[in-house]
Every structure is written in C-alpha cells, then in structure tokens.
Amino acid sequence: MSGDRSDGGTDVVPDGGTVTEGTAGGSGGSALAGLRDRDDFVVVAMAAALVVFPFLLIDVLGAIGEVIGISIGGYSGLPSLVLIYGIIVIGFNLLLGYTGLLSFGHAAFFGSAAYSAALFSQVVPSPILMVIVGTIVATLLAWPIGFVSIRRSGVYFAVLTLTFGQALYFYALGPGAWLTNGDNGFSGIEAHGLFVGAIPLDAQLIPVFDSYTVMYAFAAVVMLIAVWVANRIINSPYGLIFEALGENEERVEFVGLNVFRYKLMAFVISAVFAGVGGAMFVIHEQYIHPTTGLYWIQSGDFVIMTVLGGTGSLVGPVFGALVFEYVANVISGVTLPVVGSIGSLWRFVLGAVFVFIVWVFPRGIYGAFSDLGSRLLGGGSEESAAADGGEHE
Amino acid sequence: MPLQLDIASILLNGLQQGAIYALLGIGLTIILGTMEFLNLAHGALYLVGAYTGLIVFQETALTNGLLYSSGITTIGFEGGFLAALIVVPIVGFGVGLLMERFVAEPFYDRPETDQLLVTFGLALIVEETIKNVIGGNTFQSIAPQTIFGVNVSQPVNLPVVGLFPSWRLFIIVIAFVVIAATWLAIERTDFGLVVQAGTHDSEMVRILGIPINRSYSLVFALGAALAAFAGLIGASIQTLSPQIGTDQALLPAFLTIVVGGAGSVRGAIAGGLVLGLIISAMTQTYSQWAQIVLYLFVALMLVFRPEGLFGSGEVGE
Numbered sequence: 001m002s003g004d005r006s007d008g009g010t011d012v013v014p015d016g017g018t019v020t021e022g023t024a025g026g027s028g029g030s031a032l033a034g035l036r037d038r039d040d041f042v043v044v045a046m047a048a049a050l051v052v053f054p055f056l057l058i059d060v061l062g063a064i065g066e067v068i069g070i071s072i073g074g075y076s077g078l079p080s081l082v083l084i085y086g087i088i089v090i091g092f093n094l095l096l097g098y099t100g101l102l103s104f105g106h107a108a109f110f111g112s113a114a115y116s117a118a119l120f121s122q123v124v125p126s127p128i129l130m131v132i133v134g135t136i137v138a139t140l141l142a143w144p145i146g147f148v149s150i151r152r153s154g155v156y157f158a159v160l161t162l163t164f165g166q167a168l169y170f171y172a173l174g175p176g177a178w179l180t181n182g183d184n185g186f187s188g189i190e191a192h193g194l195f196v197g198a199i200p201l202d203a204q205l206i207p208v209f210d211s212y213t214v215m216y217a218f219a220a221v222v223m224l225i226a227v228w229v230a231n232r233i234i235n236s237p238y239g240l241i242f243e244a245l246g247e248n249e250e251r252v253e254f255v256g257l258n259v260f261r262y263k264l265m266a267f268v269i270s271a272v273f274a275g276v277g278g279a280m281f282v283i284h285e286q287y288i289h290p291t292t293g294l295y296w297i298q299s300g301d302f303v304i305m306t307v308l309g310g311t312g313s314l315v316g317p318v319f320g321a322l323v324f325e326y327v328a329n330v331i332s333g334v335t336l337p338v339v340g341s342i343g344s345l346w347r348f349v350l351g352a353v354f355v356f357i358v359w360v361f362p363r364g365i366y367g368a369f370s371d372l373g374s375r376l377l378g379g380g381s382e383e384s385a386a387a388d389g390g391e392h393e
Numbered sequence: 394m395p396l397q398l399d400i401a402s403i404l405l406n407g408l409q410q411g412a413i414y415a416l417l418g419i420g421l422t423i424i425l426g427t428m429e430f431l432n433l434a435h436g437a438l439y440l441v442g443a444y445t446g447l448i449v450f451q452e453t454a455l456t457n458g459l460l461y462s463s464g465i466t467t468i469g470f471e472g473g474f475l476a477a478l479i480v481v482p483i484v485g486f487g488v489g490l491l492m493e494r495f496v497a498e499p500f501y502d503r504p505e506t507d508q509l510l511v512t513f514g515l516a517l518i519v520e521e522t523i524k525n526v527i528g529g530n531t532f533q534s535i536a537p538q539t540i541f542g543v544n545v546s547q548p549v550n551l552p553v554v555g556l557f558p559s560w561r562l563f564i565i566v567i568a569f570v571v572i573a574a575t576w577l578a579i580e581r582t583d584f585g586l587v588v589q590a591g592t593h594d595s596e597m598v599r600i601l602g603i604p605i606n607r608s609y610s611l612v613f614a615l616g617a618a619l620a621a622f623a624g625l626i627g628a629s630i631q632t633l634s635p636q637i638g639t640d641q642a643l644l645p646a647f648l649t650i651v652v653g654g655a656g657s658v659r660g661a662i663a664g665g666l667v668l669g670l671i672i673s674a675m676t677q678t679y680s681q682w683a684q685i686v687l688y689l690f691v692a693l694m695l696v697f698r699p700e701g702l703f704g705s706g707e708v709g710e
Binding site for chain 2: 096100102148151152154155156158159160162163164166167170171174175296297300303304307344345347348350351352354355358359362
C-alpha cells in the first residue's frame, strides 16, 4: 500500500492556537537538536489547552446557546469523553497517519482493555491500576494479532484486523459470556480507592465550574502523558522510520531495516493507546457492552475521528474526536428552527462530512486549517515552503 | 434424527447461504479485480436491494399497497416477489452506474486507503438514509406464499433430506441460475473477455484501444446488481434492519473473496460455498461458535494460503 498522504514529509504540530512545525526528513539535524525544547513546548501548550477546554466547551458554548436559543453547550461528562477518544486516536494515527496502515480492528484492543479493567475493578477498584491492567491486556493481545496481520498489506491487512476483532466480538457475545456477561454487558462499574483515593471521580475540582471534575483532571493528565509519548515517538529516529514506511515501504527495506519489526511495533504502540483509552472509557462510563466495546463499528469510529481530524499531524486527530463526540452527544440533541430535531440524523450528517473531508481535504480538518493558515501567512508557494520543513515565524 | 439426514440438511442450507455469499462475492471481486477499487459500500448495495425488494413487494401485493389501491391487482396476478425479482436488479444496476460515475471514478488514482474511507462513509450515508426515511425498526422477511403459481409456503418432503422449506429450495435454484448466467457472461462473451483481461492487466487493455472506461461502468453496475439481488434473496429469508448491510453482506462478501482469491469469479463461487457450508454446519451443531469459527477460518486462510483458492495473490495488495 503506497499511501502518499503526508506530502513532502512535513507534519505540523498544533498547540492550541499557534502553529509550530514538526520535524521531518528535510530538517533532521536541527530537529534533533531542538527536540527537548519542542517536547516541553508541545506539552505546555497542550496543558494550556486542556485547562481552558471544558470552560470553552460547556460554559462559553452554553452562554452562546442561551443567547441564540439553541442549547449547544456540552454537558459535564463530555470533556473527559473527548479526551479519552483523543488519546485513542493519537495512537491510531501513529499507525494510519504515519505508518500508513489502516486497521479496522482496533476495537479489539479498546474492548479487551475495557473488559479487563471492568473485571479488575471488582477486585481492586483503583482507576490507575485499572488503566494499567487494561493496557497490559490490550498490549498482549496486540502482539499476536499484529504478528499475523502485519504479514499482509493493503486491503488484506484491513480485513485481517477486522476478522480478529469480529471473532473477539462474537466470542464476548456468545461463548465468552461467562466472563463478559454477554449481551447484558457490565454496568455500575465503580472506580475509587487506591491512588485517586476516596475522592469520587465526579467530584468538582473548582466550586464554580462543574465541568472541572476529578475524572477530567485524571483524563487530562493521561492525555498529557499520551501527547508527550506520541511526540517523543514521532520526533525520534524510530518514528521517522514509521513515517518512511508510510511513504515508501520498499525503500525502507532496501536501506536494510527490518520492515516487519517496525510495522509490528507501530501496531502494538497504537494498541497501547487504544488500551489506555478503553480502560479510561470504562472508568468514565461505568459501563461496557460488546457493541460499544468490541463491535467493528467502534473501530470504524476511530477511523472516522482520525481522518476527520487529520492524519499526519500529532494532535490533528484529537480535533476529529472532539467533532465526532460533540456531534454525537450535543448536536444530536439540538432542535433547529427549520430542520427540526437532529436526533438520529447526526450519523447521516457525520457520514456526509466524512466523505467530503476524504474527498477534498485528505489531510483532515486540521490539515485544511494549517494549509489555510500557511496560505494566509506565507502567501504564494507555501507548498514548497512546507516541503522544506515549514517556515519559521 | 439420523446423522445422514443432518448432513443433507446442512448441505442444503449451506448451498442456500453459500449462494448469497457467492452473489455478493462475485460483485465485490469483479470490481476489485478489474478496477482495483475497494468497495466498502458493497453492503449498502445489499441494503438497497433488500429495501427496494421490501417496498416493491409491499406495494405490488395482492391485498394492499399501491397496486391494490389503484385497482390493478383485480386481474388476480400476484405481483409481489416476482415484481421485486425484476425491479431490484434494475435498481441495483442504476445505483451501481451512479456510484461508479460519482464516487468510484474520482478515486481510481487515489491511495486505496482513501477508497476504503470514502466508500465506508458512503455506506454510513446509505444506512442512515434508510434509517431516517424508512425507519430503523426490523421488518419481517418477505417470502411470498406462491410464485409462478406454485405454493411455496409449505415445506416439501425430499428424499434423504426429509422436510425442507420449499421457499429455500426455490432460492437455491434461482440464485444458482443467476450465478451461472453471470459466469457465462464473464467466461463466454466479449464483455467478459474485457473484464477478465482487465483483471489481469487493465493498462494493457487500454493500450489495445478497448474502451475500458465503459466496461468499468458496466462491471461496477453488474456487481451492484448482483449485490442488490443478494439483498432481495436475503430479505426473503431473514428479518430486515439497516444494520444488516455490514454484518450479513459486507463482511461475508470480503470473507468470501479472501477465501476464494481476490479477482477470481470462480474463487468467489467456491469461497461462498465453503463459507456457507461452514456457517450451516456450525449453526446446526455449535451455533454460538458459528461466527467465531467463520472469522478464524478466514484469518487462517489469509495466513497460510494468502492467494486464496483461485487467486493470483496480486490483486488488492
């Protein structure tokens, strides 16, 4: 599969407003020299964005909603949910956006982590331990599935990951019901106790704003770690090989590198992110069912979020997760003057937007914005400027 | 029930399920083989066929619907399923032409991940349109009481097999007639020659001066018509809801061509029958494990015989 989506080998790293350029083939030396600064910068910018995010999503949008008479503000659980999916798609993008492998089976890692975290919570209801246990299970599962799937490329890779995911789904639904509770799913999963202490996860951090919960702080910290790790990987020589694989696998092979090993590592790393997200999802929703956890549409949702947001940039996919969850949870409840209730139309709208994005902006919403930004700022041949590693402000 | 009778009914049910898989697989495989285009909206075409069938069946039934209210059915002719048999492939063909022109063609030169993504989005749109226009609820299957004047509502007593639903027998016959016709069209006609040549080397066909773009439209439309026809058959034996497009059509179609070998019509037929028999045998013995065994079988096929039963191993990589 020759995905030539990351044109020119440049990725742009977003950081809540300003734009800095990531490293790529062209600027290898200076990139390595400035790595530490950039690391700090990305994490600090992300932290700043995370501090204002619930306020913007709930309070500001809520206030605007009151003025225009349509309730478009988020509810208090939404920011955490966006972050959880954001963590997953940052990892998913390492596979799809950088390595160029399209997996339709990541629900397997999400769901297995969710289920193992849910089961573990009945022994030790500690959120942090639940995340660790869930992630370990997802990682252990990703190894054999990746080992088999990576051998094939293109559509066969997509179908193989899908078949393993579906086999797991049907197992959880039928024969594995003794473990997974089958079609009834688990509900009322509670996480408290060790590490986060006896403080309930939905307790408010700041008295005035009910959007800042302990759960949100927990998700934000994990998100920061995820961004830091992903940024570290992308800007390392290892990550450059992932990107090279996405551009031209043969060339990487000719250089003498073990393509199989790098692809397997990309697959496992992306599964680790999905595992973290799956365990966090159970802690947040206190509920898991084969359809939400393991069904292939869940994998499809990861694909949609990643592509909507934009492949080939570090946190571009997070925008996709935001748009997806916002449309699914807020817009779906909106009643418009002419159209009436959005209701179940939301998936239709999402599908249409998705097709439009794939068609017109292969690099997603974030890619489209950064193109627009560089066009406005640079004026002229920003294409070649981008190919040289972006322009410095 | 003695063992041999079980085996006979497993075979018959497997044939019937396998025929649906083969119909889906042929459509998917000729599109993939000829145009190297990966169509994740194949299940949506199945849905189009199933729901068109449902509407035509209802509107042309003897006792109510559009024809009844306009007084045409007083001639005593049961339109129902027969009308659907004619209308559904035509609608599928038309939808296929439109899809090729407006969705597939702009993506022929794009990376195959983009093809997967755009058709995945299209599948979502079709599924959601059906949910919002016709409704997301479940419909009963649309098996008719009589067809060609023959009563098909009662089971028939077959030698060896024993009692078997006569409607399913009818389905096996008609599905294999269609499969055989498609097979002949691809093996014995000029159009089929172009399709086959295109599967091997579409560039060479173009260089030889054959208008392959027109063939592309026809191949796509033929594949779509077959998928729609499979949907009609599916709708006559299973309950209908917008979700079945992926579960009962798209995924089985992909599994079928993986087992048979991508790009091979023969492979799609063989693969469909193998999978149909597996599902049928598992359903009648350990039904909980049926789907799991199916998926794991395909995974094993991919690992140990990646080119499939009849594939060249090059298409789709």
